[in-house]
Amino acid sequence: MHTAQKSGLDQLPQVTEPRNPGMSLDMDWVMRARANRSAIERRAATLPGRRSVKKAHQAAWLARAISCIDLTTLAGDDTAGRVARLCSKARQPVRADLLDTIGMPGLTVGAVCVYHDMIAPAVAALQGSGIPVAAVSTGFPAGLSPFHLRVAEIEESVKAGAAEIDIVISRRHVLTGNWQALYDEMRTFRAACGEAHVKAILATGELGTLQNVARASLVCMMAGADFIKTSTGKESVNATLPVSLVMMRAIRDYHEATGFRVGYKPAGGISKAKDSLTYLALVKEELGDRWLRPDLFRFGASSLLGDIERQLEHHVTGAYSASWRHAMG
Template sequence: MTEAQTTQTHLPQTTDPRNPGMPLDMDMVMRRTANRSAIERRAATLPGRRTLKKDHQAAWLARAISCIDLTTLAGDDTPGRVARLCAKARQPVRADLLAALGLDGLTVGAVCVYHDMIAPAVSALAGTNIPVAAVSTGFPAGLSPFGLRVAEIGESVSAGAREIDIVISRRKVLTGDWQGLYDEVKTFREACGDAHIKAILATGELGTLQNVARASMVCMMAGADFIKTSTGKESVNATLPVSLVMMRAIRDYHGETGCRVGYKPAGGISRAKDALVYLSLVKDELGDRWLRPDLFRFGASSLLGDIERQLEHHVTGAYSASWRHAIG
């Protein structure tokens, strides 16, 4: 693996100015449509379009690792479990494999936890450039009182979270209340201060791809630094058709404003080969600049274990059992 490939897999997180948002432009929002049959046909071709082998595949898998938000969002999370997850975030692949690949220093993009686990995560990641992301605003349903949702953001930022994953009110999308959605996300953005805001659309609950397209645009207008597919708690999470719609909204927003907004598919992405498909879609639709952790993340946990297993096969020529690559 070349020195250039190695350098590009590392952080820092942010190199572009943040998206400042813009006034709500309803003409721009309502122009967003979605031809479902065409989108699904395009998505169906994606898994067979690119074939990556040997060193090229290993390099892309290393890039995928650098873009993972390593996540634990379980009701029985403990400081010890979070500390183990953070140790995996600091060294996501066995040291001997990293040395063989020439990737010493590779880390994941962030660690994502509930509010109560921010302090243990910040402590475990001290001395690294790995940010802690916290889910907020009544995650996962977003149905708690609005003032409490705003206050929750402030508490998480004060506790040390550098990224806040907020959930939008799905009912505002389903009823076409675009002004209400814009005002909500704009208020959340202001409450985040210097912390980056990822707007979770919960696309599996929005009804149509057109709603996904319009909600994506409104959230970006309100100042979202990332738009994200899912909480991981819905019955349908990240899919390729939804990803295609959201990436094209990002591309159009960039064309209109010059601002780059990040993308995060989350939920159900657990295999290395699926990660490669998503990376290839990002490359095709948004370009190489988005293949960095400041503009692309996977919301995942078990994905890392499968990628490590594939990298071990690349180095040794043998597959190991999945239990040998525990996440935490």
């Protein structure tokens, strides 16, 4: 078995291709970033009705969506037992007979995402699976704890076995236009992660404008983010297609300018199989097929998998099952 598979790192971008090292903060580039809200919203509105896949093609796309899910539990009443059950679902996200029928045996999710205290039971439950453990960090979800504690939290989560760290940025840096502070913060977080893969959560629902989203995306990538992510899932507005379009185009611009690919993760509010297909179609159109893999695209979701499993069962059997039959843990 390859070393990456043993360590659970095989799905990380720094293993499959050169990791984004970041660059010096280019304020000219940041300030040139604009977002035409009306045009972006028109473009996003056309996608759900324009893109449709059916039958075997739909089953294949839904299987791809499963492989890109960060199966997540971020509840105050999480226990080691609940996390172990979630990890069992991550290993076997869909009934084996259904996966065999659609030609996808051995399919797993992209990662399991938990709070720091649940890293150890998740790592134990996923041992040998090749599925990485992701941990939310830096005072998630508000990111307002003392800075040195946020950095220490990252270091402790890496030490505990997290292969991916989902950090939250300080929204005030974006809202006040303090791009140097955002860059410095992100560089420090990236350094604290070491070899672990870092996802920068922008909390786009709290950034005010799409232009702020575009600029924050660029700054975080310049500071070395491996992924940029929409939301914590705790904001009143989470992932949306307009925000996704802005962030994907920032990723595309960064790749064209530097040659480094940065991943994308929409999170919060994506719970239906048909919505996952829409997001995958947007990724394909804006970034290309290379991004349709778990090392460069993830869904932050807890309930999405259940609906996809129901759709796959309908594809195979012709009948829908009750949602309670597809519990996550």
